Amino acid sequence: MRGPAKFVTALLVGSLIVVAANRHEDRTAAEPPAAASRPSSTVDHDSAQPQEGRSASARVGSKRGVDPKQPAEGNQAGDKKPAGDRKPAARRKSAVKTEPASGRKAAVKTKPVAGGKQVAAKKPGRSKTVALTFDDGPSPYTPRILDILRRHRVKATFCLLGNNVGGYRKTARRIVREGHRLCNHSRDHADFTSLSRSAARANVRQAQARIRNVAGRGPRAFRFPYGASNAATRAVVRGEGLRILGWTVDTRDWQGPPASTITRRAVRNAHPGAVILMHDGGGDRSHTVASLGDTIRRLKGKGYTFVLA
Numbered sequence: 001m002r003g004p005a006k007f008v009t010a011l012l013v014g015s016l017i018v019v020a021a022n023r024h025e026d027r028t029a030a031e032p033p034a035a036a037s038r039p040s041s042t043v044d045h046d047s048a049q050p051q052e053g054r055s056a057s058a059r060v061g062s063k064r065g066v067d068p069k070q071p072a073e074g075n076q077a078g079d080k081k082p083a084g085d086r087k088p089a090a091r092r093k094s095a096v097k098t099e100p101a102s103g104r105k106a107a108v109k110t111k112p113v114a115g116g117k118q119v120a121a122k123k124p125g126r127s128k129t130v131a132l133t134f135d136d137g138p139s140p141y142t143p144r145i146l147d148i149l150r151r152h153r154v155k156a157t158f159c160l161l162g163n164n165v166g167g168y169r170k171t172a173r174r175i176v177r178e179g180h181r182l183c184n185h186s187r188d189h190a191d192f193t194s195l196s197r198s199a200a201r202a203n204v205r206q207a208q209a210r211i212r213n214v215a216g217r218g219p220r221a222f223r224f225p226y227g228a229s230n231a232a233t234r235a236v237v238r239g240e241g242l243r244i245l246g247w248t249v250d251t252r253d254w255q256g257p258p259a260s261t262i263t264r265r266a267v268r269n270a271h272p273g274a275v276i277l278m279h280d281g282g283g284d285r286s287h288t289v290a291s292l293g294d295t296i297r298r299l300k301g302k303g304y305t306f307v308l309a
Helices: 002-030 056-064 142-152 169-177 197-215 231-239 259-268 286-301
Strands: 110-112 118-120 129-137 157-160 181-184 274-279
Touching: 129 142, 142 169, 142 286, 157 197, 169 197, 181 197, 197 231, 259 274, 259 286, 274 286
Parallel strands: 129 157, 129 274, 157 181
Antiparallel strands: 110 118
């Protein structure tokens, strides 16, 4: 009986060992690996978070190379305000200008250009204007000058001598009718620096009265013959209510140069606001007449417009 008893005992012990081993394997298979339940220490937690979940201070800090955990600029260590009450750090101004608020005017006016960008509108500079003036008329050349001016639709200023207007009533009135300006050029082209106050006053008044009687309108400006004046005679002219008219470009047409020379002097020396001096009386003015059309065309070609002096 000892042999069968030993065999039965050994069989029972082996069965128990197999059962125990199977239970251990079942528990081991049910548990997840230890490494799968723990994140790796090399994972970047900030980059793993979605951008929408990051705070504004963290985004700003990461762009500037600033630790987002540090307090914002302006918040000192001694600031006792709770974190929720602190104002965010001042932001840098953007390179792109914002549009002005509705109903407010922009500080600088802009205009669109190619590409959708805007640039500040430039302020308009001094306009390119020029004034033509004619001295010592009226004369037989004045109607021809008026014809050229009308053809080119240009207005000019005529500085008349009181002693000349009586024989050119029709011409004097045409000057006014066609929109040109009258100017008193004295009675007899005297040098006013040699006149006394009373003589200068009498000269100006006599010329003013004669021009008004003939042309039907009195001048409001006075041009000194030769451009010669002094403080006393300038005071006399202003006392008569007249504006003193000078010039900035002298064509010296009174010397009788060729027409091309007169034109060249006028055009070459022209500048914005220029007052050009020519003559329609006092001698042979055929070269002045011949030059006028080309002078006007060339000045217009340079962008000038004509105004009254």
